[in-house]
Amino acid sequence: xxxxxxxxxxxxEGPWSSRLRVGAPGASVDLGDxxxxxxxxxxxxxxxxxxxxxxxxxxxxxxxxxxxxxxxxGGATARSVLLVLQGMDTSGKGGVVKKVAGSVxxxxxxxxxxxxxxxxxxxxxxxxxxxxxxxxxxxxxVWDRSHYExxxxxxxxxxxxxxxxxxxxxxxxxxxRQLVEAGTTIVKVFLHLGYEEQRKRLLRRLDRADKHxxxxxxxxxxxxxxxxxxxxxxxxxxxxxTEPAPxxxxxxxxxxxxxxxxxxLLEEALTGLQLxxxxxxxxxxxxxxxxxxx
Amino acid sequence: xxxxxxxxxxxxEGPWSSRLRVGAPGASVDLGDxxxxxxxxxxxxxxxxxxxxxxxxxxxxxxxxxxxxxxxxGGATARSVLLVLQGMDTSGKGGVVKKVAGSVxxxxxxxxxxxxxxxxxxxxxxxxxxxxxxxxxxxxxVWDRSHYExxxxxxxxxxxxxxxxxxxxxxxxxxxRQLVEAGTTIVKVFLHLGYEEQRKRLLRRLDRADKHxxxxxxxxxxxxxxxxxxxxxxxxxxxxxTEPAPxxxxxxxxxxxxxxxxxxLLEEALTGLQLxxxxxxxxxxxxxxxxxxx
Numbered sequence: 118x119x120x121x122x123x124x125x126x127x128x129x130e131g132p133w134s135s136r137l138r139v140g141a142p143g144a145s146v147d148l149g150d151x152x153x154x155x156x157x158x159x160x161x162x163x164x165x166x167x168x169x170x171x172x173x174x175x176x177x178x179x180x181x182x183x184x185x186x187x188x189x190x191g192g193a194t195a196r197s198v199l200l201v202l203q204g205m206d207t208s209g210k211g212g213v214v215k216k217v218a219g220s221v222x223x224x225x226x227x228x229x230x231x232x233x234x235x236x237x238x239x240x241x242x243x244x245x246x247x248x249x250x251x252x253x254x255x256x257x258x259v260w261d262r263s264h265y266e267x268x269x270x271x272x273x274x275x276x277x278x279x280x281x282x283x284x285x286x287x288x289x290x291x292x293x294r295q296l297v298e299a300g301t302t303i304v305k306v307f308l309h310l311g312y313e314e315q316r317k318r319l320l321r322r323l324d325r326a327d328k329h330x331x332x333x334x335x336x337x338x339x340x341x342x343x344x345x346x347x348x349x350x351x352x353x354x355x356x357x358x359t360e361p362a363p364x365x366x367x368x369x370x371x372x373x374x375x376x377x378x379x380x381x382l383l384e385e386a387l388t389g390l391q392l393x394x395x396x397x398x399x400x401x402x403x404x405x406x407x408x409x410x411x
Numbered sequence: 412x413x414x415x416x417x418x419x420x421x422x423x424e425g426p427w428s429s430r431l432r433v434g435a436p437g438a439s440v441d442l443g444d445x446x447x448x449x450x451x452x453x454x455x456x457x458x459x460x461x462x463x464x465x466x467x468x469x470x471x472x473x474x475x476x477x478x479x480x481x482x483x484x485g486g487a488t489a490r491s492v493l494l495v496l497q498g499m500d501t502s503g504k505g506g507v508v509k510k511v512a513g514s515v516x517x518x519x520x521x522x523x524x525x526x527x528x529x530x531x532x533x534x535x536x537x538x539x540x541x542x543x544x545x546x547x548x549x550x551x552x553v554w555d556r557s558h559y560e561x562x563x564x565x566x567x568x569x570x571x572x573x574x575x576x577x578x579x580x581x582x583x584x585x586x587x588r589q590l591v592e593a594g595t596t597i598v599k600v601f602l603h604l605g606y607e608e609q610r611k612r613l614l615r616r617l618d619r620a621d622k623h624x625x626x627x628x629x630x631x632x633x634x635x636x637x638x639x640x641x642x643x644x645x646x647x648x649x650x651x652x653t654e655p656a657p658x659x660x661x662x663x664x665x666x667x668x669x670x671x672x673x674x675x676l677l678e679e680a681l682t683g684l685q686l687x688x689x690x691x692x693x694x695x696x697x698x699x700x701x702x703x704x705x
Contacts, residue, residue, distance in 0.1 A: 185624040185625075188624055189624070211516075211518060214516075214517060214518055215516045215517065215518065218517040219513055219514075219516075219517060220513075222505075222508075222509045222513075223508060223509065223512040223513060223517050223520060223522055224505060224508055224509065224522060224524060224555070226517060228517055228518060230518060261518070316702060316703075316705060319702055320699065320702060320703075323695050323698055323699050323702070326688060326690075326691075327688045329688070329689070329690070329691040329695070330479040330482055330483070330688060330689045330691075331479075332691070332693070332698070333693075334693050334698055334701075337698060337701045337702050337705065340702075340705045341705070394620060394621045394623070394624060395623070395624045396620075396623070397620075397623040397624075397626070399626070399627075399628050401617055401623070404617055404626070404628055404631060405614065405617050407628075407631045408610060408613055408614060408617070408631050408634075409610075409614075411610060411631065411634045411635075
């Protein structure tokens, strides 16, 4: 169907998306403007957890509708949703995945955690490995890290020129715009963690023998690069906060809040698809009679 | 490590596995011996649901330990678990996946639902497509249908000779034995549904407009093949109930029971791995000091 016949759907609208949107497309982002300990729109933890439970069922139903739409032949109505999670170590990406994806049918979720690129991945254009992990129609894709690592890390480590990184921003924007035009709603979330809170979380990993496996001495070394990473995030968010694929900044010092916020963003994204149950392609009464005769 | 140095672990032992095991390896299976409405070992639904909740946390912890073990360099301790779910239409395979996989971290679960083979898949040996969906070390693989479709369907449809199907049984047994020797614990579950209960479930899909998408007129046609499928299951279970990869028959007329039974089988399988948290490969006190200095 040509783009002009049906405008790209998948607009993310609602109180949570307007509250958490990083700003207008093209505007310069200053992370200092965002409080990592904020819990906007929620009274307290109890209130937040009650909202989370309340939305769980609605999200599960929306996910089932998304999946159901993809089973209809033709697939003109087949949409998908892609959640892109970025954030510093211990910002809670894994926990958000566990809580939010855990409230919907795991069969409808395509999850991938991107690690440091392998030799094979480095031999390809940087989008190659993420294109292989795109959600199928009907699925919710959940990416724990993403193609944004390929602009953040080179900037901090100085392994790519500014011009090369600018090229990558443009490539990312074109890639995401095409995805959206093809029917994918992209929800890009930066889990915004405080420097002090990260120290607490790393200390907790050292305190508990059952969390030692999650700790690496490199995590402490990386803290020296904290300001450079914040600056790289500001540059990436400024350059790639587009109309079709906007960025959301989710305060991440409170884990219950970041889980709730991502859940609500996903719910608003799915609601924006205006999903309906597919209508039966068979005669319901006739099938009932046939079935009763067995 | 040679097999004689460390005997293959991954024995599934406990009250649930002994209760649900189809029988001794090599013995002939008669599904008429198994009541599809039974709820062995559980008082009632409330009791069953309480057990399910109680085991959820333990299973989540075991899954985290399984995953943690795979992150240790060397990987000598890296194990995986593979849950193979088979059963007639509406036997609740999807529901079991949703409930059981939903109680552990989705990141540690590798789920795949096998459909009718595609042209590309049919051009390869029948195990080709399942080998591509094996869980990585540290993962719990969950297969909704499996390589068993490739012995069940040809037998019912008469598209392969008895000798060719016997060959496939032997291939399957060799394949599964190798998997177990390489460190995968295989939990094979037949969700045993009653003929009357299937009719009720199909009728329910017709009664609800939001379930029509799950219904296909072919489901009614397939009921004519019910006895042939039961017979094909008996043959397959008899031929592939091996010591390293035994079959379990889970009564499936009560959805709460089948979810509980599969959860308990998985828990016994994971407990059999005798998992421990990896020990820290760094000096915990030194890292704490470094961290406090940041």
